Amino acid sequence: MxxxxxxxxxxxxxxxxxxxxxxxxxxxxxxxxxxxxxxxxxxxxxxxxxxxxxxxxxxxxxxxxxxxxxxxxxxxxxxxxxxxxxxxxxxxxxxxxxxxxxxxxxxxxxxxxxxxxxxxxxxxxxxxxxxxxxxxxxxxxxxxxxxxxxxxxxxxxxxxxxxxxxxxxxxxxxxxxxxxxxxxxxxxxxxxxxxxxxxxxxxxxxxxxxxxxxxxxxxxxxxxxxxxxxxxxxxxxxxxxxxxxxxxxxxxxxxxxxxxxxxxxxxxDADDGAVDALKRSAHALGVPWPDGVTPSRLLAGLDPSRPESLALFVDATRLLRxxxxxxxxxxxxxxxxxxxxxxxxxxxxxxxxxxxxxxxxxxxxxxxxxxxxxxxxxxxxxxxxxxxxxxxxxxxxxxxxxxxxxxxWVLADRVGQEFDAVVLRAEGGGADVFVTRPPVMGRATGEDLPEGERVRVRLTEADPARRKVAFTRVVG
Structure with a gap:
């Protein structure tokens, strides 16, 4: 960026x-x-x-x-x-x-x-x-x-x-x-x-x-x-x-x-299961993965400014464990x-x-x-x-x-406000999201949080004592 x-x-x-x-x-x-x-x-x-x-x-x-x-x-x-x-x-x-x-x-x-x-x-x-x-x-x-x-x-x-x-x-x-x-x-x-x-x-x-x-x-x-x-x-x-x-x-x-x-x-090296899982994520995100293309070549060709790319980069961390x-x-x-x-x-x-x-x-x-x-x-x-x-x-x-x-600290006085976000990884009944302004990584709950999509989220918690920030998906 x-x-x-x-x-x-x-x-x-x-x-x-x-x-x-x-x-x-x-x-x-x-x-x-x-x-x-x-x-x-x-x-x-x-x-x-x-x-x-x-x-x-x-x-x-x-x-x-x-x-x-x-x-x-x-x-x-x-x-x-x-x-x-x-x-x-x-x-x-x-x-x-x-x-x-x-x-x-x-x-x-x-x-x-x-x-x-x-x-x-x-x-x-x-x-x-x-x-x-x-x-x-x-x-x-x-x-x-x-x-x-x-x-x-x-x-x-x-x-x-x-x-x-x-x-x-x-x-x-x-x-x-x-x-x-x-x-x-x-x-x-x-x-x-x-x-x-x-x-x-x-x-x-x-x-x-x-x-x-x-x-x-x-x-x-x-x-x-x-x-x-x-x-x-x-x-x-x-x-x-x-x-x-x-x-x-x-x-x-x-x-x-x-x-x-x-x-x-x-x-x-990542096992075949990790690569297969990444391929499934790419398919779900609408990222084409041609036959014979390695994960390295695919990731190198993505535009990092696009939300589906950010989501796939997050998913690709499974290759580096x-x-x-x-x-x-x-x-x-x-x-x-x-x-x-x-x-x-x-x-x-x-x-x-x-x-x-x-x-x-x-x-x-x-x-x-x-x-x-x-x-x-x-x-x-x-x-x-x-x-x-x-x-x-x-x-x-x-x-x-x-x-x-x-x-x-940044969000402490903004509870209840709404923000634009990108869904990075959905799992466990919620999703990790990236709020662009201010640039915050947080956890969101709610219905319909598809990876790689731009969504609207509401800040539900910003607790400096616990160092915790939480969002919920805004529907409609």
Missing amino acids: RGVASMVIRTGRADLDFGGIRAEFGLPAEFPAAALAEARQAAGRDMAGDDREDATHLPLVTIDPPGAEDLDQALCLERVGRGFRVHYAIADLGAFVVPGGALDTEVRKRGQTLYLPDGNVPLHPTVLSEGAASLLPERTRPAVLWTFECGPDGEPTDVRVRRALVRSTARFDYEGVQASFDAGTPHPSVAALPEFGRLRRERATERGAVELRLPEQEIVPNGDGDWKLAVRPRVDVDSWNAEVSLMTGMAAAGIMLAAGVGVLRTLP GAGYTSFDGSIPPVTTHAGVAAPYAHVTAPLRRLVDRFATEVCLAVTAGREVPDWLRRALPLLPGLMGGSDALAGKVDRACLDQVEA
Whole structure:
């Protein structure tokens, strides 16, 4: 969606914060003193003396949400003959975190950065995540530099990964980069991204990768001390940029599988029953599904602005159940692929915000340099699936609680009013609906709630204390 639908909370109350959610889930307010001291000491280290390639000449740029300071990735993509060369620099947390130290102990407990509207609960102290380790513009930083030589089809023919010093030249956001492409004035470092990104998306569809283009709700400040609920615009740059990260994760998985040691992000393939159920949903929604067309190809061709597409994207989540992390050392696990990517895949591109990336990256660095994987790293690998599984579950609960809270705040004084909605999934005597203005996901009851249809609903409950919103179908 290119536009933003939003509604601003203007209550004049001072209690519209997320302290209750922080307390409910036991989110830490600060780092232990020993961990913070380690981080500060590491931030003051001179990384130039390390055995690193000097890649500060590369005109890398970052693309992140507006206002982000924890910048994990920097990109430089160029045409080389009929193919492409992609430089992808990733923040090097291994340069700052001492294995087994106080900081390592604390970040293992946290697992990942949690994003709340009134402030993050960071994985690492901000002296690192928004300072010395972040790939901020015009700052020399330690990084793990991936370089891909790709053919005319966008597939890598050679991959290198090593430690380097880099210097980002500019910081961009998604909408700004998209605007530059639309105007025909892209930055030279990403000028080839549309062509490369489209090639990679086509390769992904050929593999059977599943992309669900569902509305992404966001809670953002409006600048007056209030919050607004919005749908984040989806621009083409989101998808193109994501393909570079996915390519890197696939390369990392390949390196670790070849070495017989590492940690993967895995998702079992959907069974025939899930695909058959999706086909029945498509038929009920009036979405043609020609013989021989894969779910990946069908979903890629849908118009996400149409209500039947939204409903089918929601139904397609049944294809992506059972995601987890799989560690291995010495023997290859039975499941090595991620069904959503349709290939082996590993998380290595967001180490500032996600614990597992640092460990997977260290495996790749050791293997490609011909070194033994360190004992401390081998000991950590079996622990990572449990640590990340718990962290992912907590992050999902916190995200949902924050959205539920703001939805209830937004609608608290509108009980009895009617809204336009799209029916996403009907089951259990009711349906999940998406109200477009304000952008709210809720539960509706009533007769005749067919999936993929636009309906009129009445708000019957908006309880901020219980974080609950409910609707009923308006008939007639």
